[in-house]
Amino acid sequence: MGYFKEQEIPYQFALANAFTICDAYHCSMHTGTDANRSFHLTGTNGAVPTSTAFVNNEWDWIDGDPQNVDVGYTWKTYAERLEEAGVNWICYQNMPDEWGDNMLGAFRTFKKANIASGYPVSSGGAPNSPYNKAAQPLPYKAYDATTDNAKNPLYKGIANTLPGNKPEEFLDAFKNDIKTGKLPQAAAASLKKTMVFMDRAHVYHSL
Template identity: 30%
Template structure:
């Protein structure tokens, strides 16, 4: 992709033995990045479809610190416990995503606040803070300090989390905070932060898209969403 660092990144570190960081140890051999759809499953499964449906990889405190290996960055196969840690998708696998990438900004300098699970990183994203219990999935309920949405509210900045109250899947970081979890209808922390999207079609993605469109059309899109 234009303007992004890739497998030929000249700022990548060199591993022990003179190998580039993308040439990882794999048992008694070495493992280079490989196209996930190059080895379709038996039974006639389509390679691209199989690659798109590849399962998630471990991203806990333990697995990530093992892969990091105290800064050596040389344990991405055994640390994560799967050779798929070096698998990738190309333009033929996910053409729609590549089309988006060709037309919009690529955020390839990804920031992660801690080598840990999703929960504490989401807490940091929402509040700039995690505490001593945050490693490996902590900080996902009962938090008491001020988060970003509360700061916006106090400053008079309009905001909204587009979410259906019945369908969160743990993705809304506001729900980790006690004030939001206990808020009731009529409280902006609830109305804007926990239940801003009404059920309509029964399809949560469609309902969210419809709610955003309705605000755009009505000129009520918040300053921060």
């Protein structure tokens, strides 16, 4: 592997020295993207207790197909633990412009919640371009916490919680939750210690 010394590209080195904040960034494991996302959302890639550790990228998109609800991972996610503890949470995302970045879609509990909602969604690579034809027509129904959460609390992990057809519309629901004081309890309880960061159409809260 080749590299440049500082005297060869001084301007780039000056920028890196002044602004780089991830020079000591480390992933959970040196392997596929999905395995690291699984650590972010579950704390493991399955090595304990299921003995089904994975290191590659598979089942990483929300497909909305009822035939696939029994295909996927089975260990418990942080979202499920928060739900059991009575802590409010949500995954902000635009569907179907989700690209398969949300690893919750790889877990059977969330696949079943998707179908049970009556408004199943599918990931896609662009607005209104799902990878798989789900059982509801486009545009997808916007997630409504007042009606959807009570009967199917895990649905908010994969639902269309940031509805809209244009990028400038994607954050409207998030901004409204801030204005009305409805941010998830896990974030709102310690906002000064909370980092909000985005991955394309996702908004995560890192406590």
